[in-house]
Every structure is written in C-alpha cells, then in structure tokens.
Amino acid sequence: MPPLIDPSRLDLAAEYRAHPFGRHSPALQALLDTMRRAEHCQDLILVGIGDSRWMLGERRPNGQPPRLFTDEVFTRLEDGEWAAFKRRWRALTGSELDLP
Amino acid sequence: MTSPLTPGVIGYLDALTARPGETVTLRVSVLDGSPRYRAGLVRLISGETGSNGPGLKEEAIATSIDGEHDGAAQYTDAGSYAIVDALPTLSGKIELALLVRPGLVGGIQTLMALGPLRLVLDEAGAAALIVGEATVSTARPLRPQWWHRITASYDPATGDAHVASTPLPGPHAERAAAVARRVKNGIAATGPLLLAAERLAPGRTIRHFTGKLEAPRLGADGLAAEWDFATGISTTHIEDRSSHRLHGRTINAPKRAVTGAAWDGSVHDWRQDPAHYAAIHFHADDLYDAGWQESLRFALPDELRSGFYAVKLTTAGRPPFHVGFVVSPRRGKSQARLAVLASTMTYLAYANYRRRMSPGPFELAMGALPTVDMTDVLLAEHPEFGASTYDMHEDGSGVCHASARRPLFNMRPTGRFWNFSMDLCLIDWLEAQGIDYEVVSDHDLHTHGAALLAPYRVVMTGSHP
Numbered sequence: 154m155p156p157l158i159d160p161s162r163l164d165l166a167a168e169y170r171a172h173p174f175g176r177h178s179p180a181l182q183a184l185l186d187t188m189r190r191a192e193h194c195q196d197l198i199l200v201g202i203g204d205s206r207w208m209l210g211e212r213r214p215n216g217q218p219p220r221l222f223t224d225e226v227f228t229r230l231e232d233g234e235w236a237a238f239k240r241r242w243r244a245l246t247g248s249e250l251d252l253p
Numbered sequence: 254m255t256s257p258l259t260p261g262v263i264g265y266l267d268a269l270t271a272r273p274g275e276t277v278t279l280r281v282s283v284l285d286g287s288p289r290y291r292a293g294l295v296r297l298i299s300g301e302t303g304s305n306g307p308g309l310k311e312e313a314i315a316t317s318i319d320g321e322h323d324g325a326a327q328y329t330d331a332g333s334y335a336i337v338d339a340l341p342t343l344s345g346k347i348e349l350a351l352l353v354r355p356g357l358v359g360g361i362q363t364l365m366a367l368g369p370l371r372l373v374l375d376e377a378g379a380a381a382l383i384v385g386e387a388t389v390s391t392a393r394p395l396r397p398q399w400w401h402r403i404t405a406s407y408d409p410a411t412g413d414a415h416v417a418s419t420p421l422p423g424p425h426a427e428r429a430a431a432v433a434r435r436v437k438n439g440i441a442a443t444g445p446l447l448l449a450a451e452r453l454a455p456g457r458t459i460r461h462f463t464g465k466l467e468a469p470r471l472g473a474d475g476l477a478a479e480w481d482f483a484t485g486i487s488t489t490h491i492e493d494r495s496s497h498r499l500h501g502r503t504i505n506a507p508k509r510a511v512t513g514a515a516w517d518g519s520v521h522d523w524r525q526d527p528a529h530y531a532a533i534h535f536h537a538d539d540l541y542d543a544g545w546q547e548s549l550r551f552a553l554p555d556e557l558r559s560g561f562y563a564v565k566l567t568t569a570g571r572p573p574f575h576v577g578f579v580v581s582p583r584r585g586k587s588q589a590r591l592a593v594l595a596s597t598m599t600y601l602a603y604a605n606y607r608r609r610m611s612p613g614p615f616e617l618a619m620g621a622l623p624t625v626d627m628t629d630v631l632l633a634e635h636p637e638f639g640a641s642t643y644d645m646h647e648d649g650s651g652v653c654h655a656s657a658r659r660p661l662f663n664m665r666p667t668g669r670f671w672n673f674s675m676d677l678c679l680i681d682w683l684e685a686q687g688i689d690y691e692v693v694s695d696h697d698l699h700t701h702g703a704a705l706l707a708p709y710r711v712v713m714t715g716s717h718p
Contacts, residue, residue, distance in 0.1 A: 190617070197622055198623045199623070200626065201626035207624070210625075212611060214611065216610045216633055216636070218610075219630065219633070221256075230303075234622055237622055
C-alpha cells in the first residue's frame with residue numbers, strides 16, 4: 154500500500170517550512186489535512202515553558218497531563234511546527250525528511 | 254510533587270470584584286513543598302501577547318501583602334455528596350433503600366454511609382453492603398445509565414445482612430439479584446448519614462459515587478426517614494418527608510433538577526412537575542468550594558484606580574501564578590465617561606477548561622498546533638480543581654456549575670490568548686490612547702442592575718461578553 158503522503162514532494166515540505174502559518178497551496182493543504190487527522194496527528198501540542206520557549210508535547214486521554222518531549226526547546230513557534238511536521242512525515246512515509 | 258516548570262503556589266480570592274478601600278481575602282496553597290512564597294498586587298495593563306504584540310505589562314502596587322509569607326499545601330475535598338448531620342442514635346435493625354442510576358462502573362462507590370455500615374457499588378458495579386470488615390455483595394453488576402432499586406438491611410443483634418438490586422421495569426428485569434448472609438454482629442451504624450460518598454474525617458470524603466440517586470430511605474427502631482429530592486431543587490437543602498425532619502444538605506454542588514426514575518417524557522421542565530425530577534446527579538469530580546483556610550487578608554488602597562488586577566504568587570525558581578480580579582470604582586464615585594464591562598461571568602464559564610488537554614480536532618480547525626503552557630499542565634495534574642462548563646464529567650454528562658471558590662486557571666494575563674488575557678488588549682489600547690475609563694464587572698452589573706452603567710456615556714464589552 155503506498156504511503157498516504159508522497160515522500161517525493163519535498164517541494165511541499167519546503168513550502169511549509171518557509172510559511173508554516175497562513176494560506177497554503179492546495180497540495181500542501183491536502184497534505185496537512187492528512188497529517189492533522191486524528192489517526193496521524195500523534196496528539197501533538199506546543200507547551201510554553203516561559204521566556205518565549207516551547208516544547209512539543211503529546212496529549213493523553215481524559216485530560217491527563219501531557220507527555221513532554223524535553224530534549225528539544227524551541228524559541229519560535231514556527232520551529233515547533235516544523236519539528237511536528239518532520240515527526241509526522243517520518244511516521245507517514247517511513248523515511249526521514251531531509252531538506253537541503 | 255509537581256513538574257519543576259509549573260507554578261509552585263496557587264490561590265483564589267473570595268470575590269472576583271472588589272472596590273478601593275475594601276478588604277480582600279486570599280487563600281493560598283503551596284504545591285512544590287516550599288516553606289515560603291512571595292505575594293504582591295499588580296495592575297494588569299497588557300497580557301502575554303507573543304512576539305507580535307506589546308507583551309506582558311503589569312505594574313506593582315504597594316500593599317501590606319508585599320513580600321514573603323509562610324505557606325503550606327491545602328487539601329481540596331472534591332466530589333459531591335449529601336449529608337444529614339443530625340442523626341439520632343440508631344438502634345435495632347437498620348434498613349436502607351434507594352433508587353440508583355450508575356453513571357459508570359469502577360472502584361468502590363458509596364451510595365449510603367453510616368459509619369462502619371455502608372451500602373456501595375463494589376468494584377464490579379454490584380450492590381454490596383459493607384458491615385465493618387465484611388462485604389456482602391450480590392455479585393451482579395448494575396447496568397450503567399439504567400435505574401435500579403437497591404435495598405439492604407443489617408441486624409446488629411444477629412449479624413444478619415441482606416442486599417438486593419432490582420432493575421426498574423424494563424428489558425433487563427432478569428438482572429435482579431439478592432444475597433443474604435450472616436456477618437459479625439454488634440456493628441453500630443452511626444451518623445452522620447452521607448449519600449454518594451463516605452467520610453474519612455470532617456472535610457475529607459472518599460469513594461464518591463458518580464450517577465443519579467433518588468428517594469433514599471433509612472429505617473431503624475422508631476425511625477423511618479425518607480428524603481425527597483424533588484423538594485428544594487433550587488437549593489442545597491434535602492428534605493426528609495418523615496415526621497423526624499432529618500433534613501440535610503448537598504456539598505460541592507451536585508446537579509439537581511435532573512430527570513428521575515419517574516420521568517416519562519411528558520414534561521421537560523422541572524418546574525412543571527418536580528416529581529419527575531426527584532433525582533440528584535452526583536459526580537466524583539464536582540467541586541463548588543475548595544474550602545481552603547484563609548492565608549492573607551489585605552486592604553486595597555483607597556485611591557486605587559479601577560482596572561484589571563492580580564495577586565501575583567511565586568515560589569523560588571517557578572513561574573508565577575496570577576489570581577486575577579477586577580477593581581471597580583467606588584459606588585457613586587464614577588468619574589470616567591467610559592466603562593469597560595469585564596466579562597467575569599464568561600471568565601467563570603471557561604474557568605479550568607480541560608478539553609484542550611484531551612485529544613481532539615482543534616488543529617484541523619485552527620491550522621496550527623494547539624498551544625498550552627505550564628500553568629495549563631498544572632491544572633491537568635490536579636483534577637480536584639474541577640472543570641469548566643465546556644467540559645464533561647467522567648460519566649459523559651456535562652458540567653453545569655462554575656464556581657469562583659477554587660483556583661481559577663484562566664483569570665490571568667498569561668497563557669491562552671482568550672477572554673481575560675484578550676480583554677487586556679482593550680485596556681492596553683485605552684491606556685495608549687490616553688482615554689479615561691473605569692472597569693465594572695458582570696457580577697457588579699448582576700448585583701446593582703442597570704443603574705451601575707447610568708453614569709457612563711459609553712460601555713465597552715470585552716472579547717467574549
């Protein structure tokens with residue numbers, strides 16, 4: 154079965170990295186809609202830890218405290234979004250996202 | 254112990270609105286084990302807006318609470334129940350009966366407690382009578398969301414115990430079950446009577462029941478009490494219909510005016526026929542009043558200007574916790590032509606909103622990852638602080654009460670850009686424009702009516718009136 158997103162579309166990844174927020178091309182929006190579906194989104198959130206710093210977190214059922222990914226701290230929300238994008242790319246394509 | 258990134262101290266005020274010169278009471282709980290915490294009053298001008306906005310602006314106001322204080326953790330006794338305090342000495346055979354509609358199964362849930370004599374749903378959800386150390390169970394689980402009649406008795410003279418559960422007429426009548434056994438005699442049932450929980454110590458209850466109860470009865474020698482929850486629906490009073498008048502009260506705001514076993518769909522408003530709404534819906538996660546001891550009391554300065562304020566609490570190395578409130582102008586002393594109506598009712602409705610921490614479709618709708626902060630994480634670590642009216646209880650029923658007598662995690666200038674913190678944008682803009690204003694609250698308006706707004710030429714509402 155082919156992957157749900159096309160691992161050769163590095164152009165869409167590059168578009169997202171450049172502009173994670175706002176309006177996207179239809180192809181990128183379709184890719185994001187797939188990534189953000191409940192079964193693929195990995196329940197990721199961004200957790201602010203003060204002084205404009207964020208970590209990725211994973212929400213857990215019934216409002217339990219999220220699991221925090223403390224190994225990486227972001228100073229821009231955009232960087233956190235990009236880290237989540239890469240995690241989901243890896244999960245959906247089976248390969249690391251390696252953009253020049 | 255909490256995460257090292259979360260606030261180490263939290264608190265709440267006795268009122269969401271105060272006036273210059275008034276005394277304010279603060280209740281504080283230290284969560285991180287620190288022996289001392291810092292407190293101070295700040296006027297809030299702008300919230301935490303992120304890099305595209307002006308950012309947090311707050312101004313320290315000198316009061317008597319400035320500085321360090323001794324502190325300790327305070328216990329929160331969450332979970333709703335009813336209690337009949339003034340019970341006479343019980344003698345002879347004890348007989349218990351009530352209607353039960355379980356909301357969920359799991360763990361021991363106490364239905365009626367008289368000291369060492371307790372009628373419960375056991376871990377499997379079956380009706381059981383606990384007599385001292387012995388448990389007599391029907392071993393047949395009740396069906397969640399269905400009504401059942403449960404009866405039980407214990408004779409301390411002989412040790413004879415009996416318990417039975419019978420589904421009310423319906424498609425599952427074959428699930429009736431009964432058991433009788435002889436257990437240790439001489440166990441004395443004692444007051445107070447608790448419904449939907451049992452008491453470990455005054456102010457500490459355990460084994461809360463989640464679901465509906467109706468028409469509890471207690472019989473003993475010379476006693477036949479029967480509580481009718483259809484009476485006093487709009488109050489915290491529960492009424493004993495018998496001549497003994499053993500009235501009680503509800504704790505932590507269980508939901509009343511809920512359909513009971515007699516509801517047949519012919520009415521849809523409890524006021525039309527209260528007998529159809531003779532149940533109370535209890536929840537293990539209800540909270541009306543955290544009941545903490547008073548920690549600090551201080552007078553607001555006489556000349557304090559009207560606005561958004563917070564008591565800022567901190568322990569060493571931890572982020573602060575803001576206890577937000579509104580300072581209204583002195584009655585009859587309004588001077589500005591513009592009033593900002595602070596949406597304190599909305600703030601309360603959203604207080605301790607928990608759904609953002611549960612998996613959901615928010616990202617698809619928002620086009621960005623949901624963002625929370627460590628104060629939100631702290632709330633998730635403490636289910637005992639209750640939820641918002643946008644949340645659900647564990648049994649899937651909606652939360653319908655919002656109380657200010659508990660720590661409120663959304664009345665702060667930090668975190669989610671929503672309601673309270675978003676309304677600070679308006680304050681910051683008024684300040685930047687040099688426009689004179691005063692802040693009044695929904696609670697002020699509720700108390701004083703339209704006359705409160707009469708002195709003003711303009712009233713501005715917030716981001717979510």
